[in-house]
Amino acid sequence: VMRRLQQTEKLAAIGEMSAFVAHEIRNPLFAIGGFANALLKQQNLNEDDTKKIKIIYNESKRLEKILKIILNFARPAHGDEGEVDVNEIILEALGLLRMKFESQGGKVITNLDAKGIKVRGNPDQLKQCVINGIKNGFEAMPNGGTMRVETTLSADNWIIVRIIDSGEGIPDDIREHLFNPFFTTKSGGTGLGLAMTKKIVEDMGGKVKLRSRVNKGTTLSFYLPPLSLVPPANNEKDTDGVVEPS
């Protein structure tokens, strides 16, 4: 038990440390991006310099995205965890994202059969996982397509979330890298979406699966355990120094 505790504390310390580092990096990074942007507005630049400054600007924007993810990830403290209605989270996430896709001719179909089903976790983090999955799907369908989002219950009451796109699919040779932090095939990508999603879902006691066929599409699935299988996390503030009767 002691060793587990130390590991948890270490992880928490690393989380706080990365949030601190991310904060420190943010201001200089804003300056770099801001001045690159200001330089781009100058009239007297030749083509070659413009290209170089554009790279500085675009890369600083990419780093800003990475920082935002790290800060969001490190921020949720103990006690932010609770019972979360999965369908509600999905509808909130879709609400933020679907308009742009639909205005480009894309179609979104929802089949949220697991009505009112709750899981234990941090709502913001779960929403982030759903957003990551939906965004990846939309990004795989730049010329439109169909996005399906489904929730179902398995025979043993696990809740299954499926995010299904009809996009470009994933070639076999990169399959093994997809969940590595910072692995991306996109020019403005962070490569943190799937890595964070896996970490969050597994911390909830769940599993992530990805199936894909090139030019057919990709299905990202989350398997989340029913509430009865995940006891509430100890709220340290409330239980500090209190011995529970057994």
Ligand code: ADP
């Ligand atoms: P990012 O989206 O920033 O690249 P992710 O971790 O979300 O980072 O995804 C990593 C990589 O996995 C993507 O760059 C892409 O190559 C691949 N990928 C993930 N989801 C899909 C999808 N639905 N369709 C096609 N490729 C995908």
Ligand code: MG
């Ligand atoms: Mg992504």
